[in-house]
Amino acid sequence: MATIKDVANKAGVSISTVSHVLNNTRFVAETTKERVFQAIKELNYAPSAVARSLKVNRTRTLGMLVTTSTNPYFAEVIRGVEETCAERGYTLILCNSGGDPDRQQASLRMLIEKRVDGILVMLSEDATELYGLLGTHPELPQVLMEWGDTQGDIYRIQDNAEQGGYLAAKHLIDKGHKAIGCITGPASKSLTVERLAGYRRAMGEAGLEVNPAWILEGDFEPEGGYAAMERLLAQKDRPTALFVFSDPMALGAISAAHMAGLRVPQDLSVIGYDDVPMANFFSPPLTTIHQPKYRLGQKAAKILLAKVNKEEESNKVLTLHPELIERSSVLDLA
Missing domain, CATH: 3.40.50.2300 (Response regulator)
Known part of the structure; x- marks a missing residue:
């Protein structure tokens, strides 16, 4: 398996130059970039995600904690989150708590240990203890979504x-x-x-x-x-x-x-x-x-990515507008 040193030798540059090209952390001449990318292609080099995350202090990974991923409502929200993450080049780690407080806290600790760049929490039940644990990691970008009153950094879902x-x-x-x-x-x-x-x-x-x-x-x-x-x-x-x-x-x-x-x-x-x-x-x-469940997931992911990239959004209320969908399960007696 090729290493970054092999790439540097083949391109005729230093290891640090290859690193700067991969991470876009310093200006590198276009001709030099072309040589580096050509060497990467010929050697079939795959940079270590772990090594890169340690270098730039980013894993390009987000965590999401939900009550249940099998409920059709949450499943559609999750799809909106996943696709938005994929569009932005992020991987999503999904944790299903099953409504169990112990599993919630264990999942949260796992996500923190995985060094995710941010966490999205979407629970339908009271999670006071979980929110308290999140509060001990103020450096970690978080979007905590619930259907109650807005408190602190919690984004309220207002579904009318x-x-x-x-x-x-x-x-x-x-x-x-x-x-x-x-x-x-x-x-x-x-x-x-x-x-x-x-x-x-x-x-x-x-x-x-x-x-x-x-x-x-x-x-x-x-x-x-x-x-x-x-x-x-x-x-x-x-x-x-x-x-x-x-x-x-x-x-x-x-x-x-x-x-x-x-x-x-x-x-x-x-x-x-x-x-x-x-x-x-x-x-x-x-x-x-x-209810626009997919759009809610998209919006939640975009808010979290804005926090990760220090582009804070001021709106803490996500408003959903209910709409009647008429099909065949209601008999007209009028």
Whole structure:
């Protein structure tokens, strides 16, 4: 395997000149550069990434810590991050915490040991201890994204969840539905509180009664949607339409309805939230509220790269604008 010394000998230059050409750390004449690159090509020389990172104090590697990489919402965000990193010549190390605080902290320590140039943290649950650990490394560029209040260097995701909940419920109302229930996310989540507030606002504007028995708590996952639908089906009186607070939960709910012999939308209309890629392939295709997940990932990566390159962005709020995507899972009763 060729070394940097072999390249220098073949090009007739010093080792330091080859290093400057590779790292662009000093002016080198074009003719000299050409000789160096020609020698690199002929020798099939591959510079050591480790050695280069020690030299320039950069690894061109970013770390990303997420709650779960399998949830379709996060998967689309991650794709936006990955592709932006690739476009800028960076490698991304992805760590899936599975919601386990110990795994979160172990992953963070690993990323720091790998000498990543920056870390992007995107978690859906409370991570106070993790943020405290990150605070002990203020020299490391960080973008900490959460759906709560902005504090310090945390970039807040403002997804207009109340407006999204309003759009979902209003669509069902506009289609002639009056008996409308919800399968929510965990009651402690701000997303749940805001989407439920939007649902209540739409119902109030239409003069419709909210039946507490038809508001069932889920967990944003298919299993939670399935279990909540089973609880709803056990009730004597049922709604004609259901607003489900995530598309994966909607998939679980529709599956449970089908198992009980109900047809969607003929017997029960369903609207989801997030517009994950699979939503168009549900049976029937799911009407839902779209969020620009891929663009969010792009923006998050660009913010972190700006911090890495000391080009700080002042905007600490990433605003998402929900949009109704109408497909075939809502029956028109109007």
